[in-house]
Amino acid sequence: MRIVGLTGGIASGKSTVSNLFKTHGIPVVDADLVARDVLKKGTGGWKKVVSAFGEDILQPDGEVDRPKLGQIVFSNPEKRQLLNRLLAPYISSGIFREMLKLWMKGFKVIVLDVPLLFEAKMDKWTKPIIVVWVDPETQLQRLVLRDRTSEDDAQNRINAQMSLDLKRTRADIVIDNTGSLEDLKEQFQNVLFEVTKPLTWTEFGLSRQGAASVLVSIIVGVLIFRKVYNTESL
Numbered sequence: 001m002r003i004v005g006l007t008g009g010i011a012s013g014k015s016t017v018s019n020l021f022k023t024h025g026i027p028v029v030d031a032d033l034v035a036r037d038v039l040k041k042g043t044g045g046w047k048k049v050v051s052a053f054g055e056d057i058l059q060p061d062g063e064v065d066r067p068k069l070g071q072i073v074f075s076n077p078e079k080r081q082l083l084n085r086l087l088a089p090y091i092s093s094g095i096f097r098e099m100l101k102l103w104m105k106g107f108k109v110i111v112l113d114v115p116l117l118f119e120a121k122m123d124k125w126t127k128p129i130i131v132v133w134v135d136p137e138t139q140l141q142r143l144v145l146r147d148r149t150s151e152d153d154a155q156n157r158i159n160a161q162m163s164l165d166l167k168r169t170r171a172d173i174v175i176d177n178t179g180s181l182e183d184l185k186e187q188f189q190n191v192l193f194e195v196t197k198p199l200t201w202t203e204f205g206l207s208r209q210g211a212a213s214v215l216v217s218i219i220v221g222v223l224i225f226r227k228v229y230n231t232e233s234l
């Protein structure tokens with residue numbers, strides 16, 4: 001199985017690119033959705049976070065008040081690191097579970113959309129790595145517009161991540177999403193071509209079909225060996 005890494009900065013356009021993959025039949029594991037699940041009321045992640053940050057971060061219905069927690073962690077690096085540390089094991093196992101489901105369904109190419117792919121060192125699982133880059137002014141504008149937030153708040157969130165310029169140096173493929181959606185779709189055609197190239201032997205071995213072929217080869221090998229061995233010992 002080919003595990004494509006998709007990352008970038010906040011509001012750089014990862015979800016927009018993810019949607020293009022999905023419309024072309026390539027499934028996407030969305031780490032933000034996994035991170036939401038592991039913070040739902042009553043889960044292990046929720047318990048850890050409530051005991052570390054206190055009940056003040058809860059809404060009256062007991063769910064985490066996400067904007068409130070966001071304000072705390074995006075303006076305080078130590079608290080953000082604490083939240084990351086608490087949730088990281090739940091997020092990685094959630095991502096792994098989603099990947100396993102897609103593996104069992106027989107998908108040969110899947111995309112992991114992980115905003116903190118490099119920060120969480122998940123880049124070693126993925127090849128190729130796609131970074132969706134955007135110029136800083138456009139990123140800030142789009143974030144303010146999408147989240148209807150202040151420039152200060154948006155800048156805090158941008159500053160909480162590794163810089164997009166550094167991320168692009170670690171990419172196999174860079175998508176520059178500073179232009180229009182039409183520009184993006186045009187670049188996406190090349191990306192799709194790269195990502196859907198025939199699998200390498202290693203990728204094939206990691207796919208469900210590859211694993212099945214290895215298993216069948218082993219069984220056939222053992223049967224032939226036993227037949228030859230039995231014939232010789234007669």
Ligand SMILES: CC(C)(COP(=O)(O)OP(=O)(O)OC[C@H]1O[C@@H](n2cnc3c(N)ncnc32)[C@H](O)[C@@H]1O)[C@@H](O)C(=O)NCCC(=O)NCCS
Nearest residue numbers: 009010031032035066067069070084087114115116160161
């Ligand atoms: C702080 C929380 C509650 C704020 O929730 P909110 O609904 O406002 O934002 P949402 O989860 O939709 O995230 C929006 C974007 O913020 C950025 N972001 C989220 N968490 C982090 C983080 N810990 N560090 C840096 N950037 C982050 C990502 O680019 C993400 O796409 C939430 O982001 C969270 O639980 N974060 C910790 C989990 C995490 O690391 N998520 C990223 C998945 S790899």
Ligand SMILES: Nc1ncnc2c1ncn2[C@@H]1O[C@H](COP(=O)(O)OP(=O)(O)OP(=O)(O)O)[C@@H](O)[C@H]1O
Nearest residue numbers: 009010011012013014015016142146179180181184
């Ligand atoms: N090329 C583009 N032209 C104009 N608007 C765009 C373009 N690409 C994305 N957008 C808009 O910019 C905003 C951010 O895009 P998107 O939500 O895809 O970013 P993201 O990287 O997934 O963000 P997050 O890290 O918060 O999940 C959205 O409102 C989206 O509609």
